[in-house]
Amino acid sequence: MKKLALMVAVGLGTIASSTVFAQSRDHIDIVGSSTVYPFATVVAETYGKKTGKKTPKIESTGSGGGMKLFCAGNGINTPDITNASRRIKKSEFDHCQKNGVKEIVEVQIGFDGIAIANSKKSAPMNISRKDLFLALAKNVPAKDGSEKLVLNPYKTWKDVNPALPDTKIEVLGPPPTSGTRDAFVELAMEGGCKHFAFIKAIKKTDKQEYKAICHSIREDGSYIEAGENDNLIVEKLEKNPKALGIFGFSFLDQNADKVQGAIIDGKPLTFESIADGSYPISRPLYFYVKKSHVGKVPGIVAYLKEFTSESAWGDEGYLTDKGLIPLSKEKRDAMAASTKALTPLVL
């Protein structure tokens, strides 16, 4: 059984080699939002091809998961950059500080719009955020106009608003773990929720209660959690022209022959309406750099330079091809300058 002995030797060898990990890394390690992932990966790839250096490794962990890994410490095993589809929270920033991640560079890269879309086979929807709230919230104000919350009774869009079509409320959207869901709840649902003065008043007295009212999505089957795969939602919308779907603008852009975005609060979903901020359900995208790793891990400065170059995030850069909505020219210049100087974030 010499063979067996050899196998054991190889096995032990692998374990032994694992104990001599070099205390350095020659590739950039990036984690974070699945919304920023398609943009960061393109930049990483271009960086790798242009410089001939190792391409950064990018994990799609979600904004919150990315922050957790990023703020775990300054060790070489922690990520250098984390992507986020929202700004860093105060609690996350404090967590970072506590763990010794003192200097964080914030880079805003652009915007993302969230599409409420349906199949091209049916007429485009023209809805307000208030309609969306009434159609999708778990508890809504009673129909008689009293200041009482009742379990959502609406079955069709027409019930919600007589101007809307008489079809069943059926919305396919992402699960709670998704950043898209967070943004939808915060921008669309809360945006509609605020229209009710008595709910808005709750915000001052009981913030938790207010959040619970505005952020809870109904669970009676009208909102269908379709998983994190946006392609699947597009496919399902095509098969079911009566349903609506919620996903990022880049998927709408790529599938413009199959689905169309709804007009929200009178604003159509276009590249321009997101860029100028008039489309109500759009959010800024960021990434955060660990300054202590600059110089320790090779290539971070070059990667930042590639990301903040006009050929990448500019009006005609390759990121816009992938669906990123760029910042204005002035903002880009300011952001590029602060990124180059590695100005740490102060909250």
Add this chain to the structure above:
Amino acid sequence: MKQSNTDKIKASLKKRYAKERRFRLYGLISIAISFLFLLVLLVNISIKGLPAFHQTYVKLDVTIDANVLGIDKNSDHEALFSADYSIIITKTLKKMFPDVKSRKQKRALKKLVSNSAAYDLRDAVTANPNLIGTTHSFWFLAKDDVDVYAKGNIDRNLAETERRVKDFQLAWIDQLEKEGRLKQRFNSRFFTSGDSREPEQAGIKGAMVGSLLTMLVTLSLSFPIAVGAAVYLEEFAPKNNRWVDIIEININNLAAVPSIVFGLLGLAVFIAFFGVPRSAPLVGGLVLSLMTLPTIIIASRAAIKSVPSSIREAAYGLGASRVQTTFHHTLPLAMPGILTGTIIGMAQALGETAPLLMIGMVAFVADIPQGITDPSTVLPVQIYLWSDSPERAFTERTSAAIMVLLGFLIVMNFLAVLLRKHFERRW
């Protein structure tokens, strides 16, 4: 009148025959249904995936102008490497379609060929600086939209607004086709390059190498440990001992633990405690060997148990020690069964994604891993990542990657059958 037994049997005979016929029919139906499902799956994947094995190329006559690039034949490697070759590609395209004026069309024009064209040109020039100043024909990768159109997946008859490829782009493609500058070739890049966010450049090699390295780590750890454990439990452990029973029950339980749990364990122990780098085949292999261990142990024990005791007794009778009996006689005879179990366990590990999610192997890795500590992904993860990409052209690549993974699994299972057939002994 009393009925005789023969009459009773005769009366029920017909019923019994009918019962048997019915049972056979049920069996046939079940086989037909499962076969049908398999067929639908395979045909569906093949139809979607086969086009990915062909790729559209565009021929461009490129003049490598030294002035535009700011280099000459005597420039050093660094200068040749860092020059901007995309300007030359754009210029070539503009020369071919001189009527293009509007900004929108100019942008679209660049997207006839993939952005890899500039890098291909760079590699050609750095390899042979004598090309500078000459005009050469190159076949470049077409952009994914052109490729999707050339494969007939975009309907020309749709209204222009509902098509990804606009009328003016169709006119360019038609012109290229007329001049014989458009060609479909076998997509060798798919097997030789790593992942990319541009569908036309994306390849499966990175994931294949990653899978191979991960499997290597898994095999070299789980095989010796599992066989050792099985041999001890079967041949050396005291019988009817409470501790041995507890261990046995736990091994059987481990085989049924959801794989994500092993991922969590790997994250907590290997990455957090031992500091093994994230996303590397090493940590992936460690986690997957935890998962395959019980499978191999159970299969190995069954194989060792099936070796008849007459073999052992004969060896003892000739004066062999216990270790000699086990390693010279029992284990070699049990090997085919052990190997079959190992291969099936490995095939299971090959298709696993859930535990790898926790240890960071679900990541964008463009470079091909060079060793077990480099970041990498594995085949099923690559399939998942592509299926989640917005670009339309990734659908066919997803199916093509599934075909590659299925191919690997079929080969492994075939190997298991072959080993069993070849070494099988009957007593």
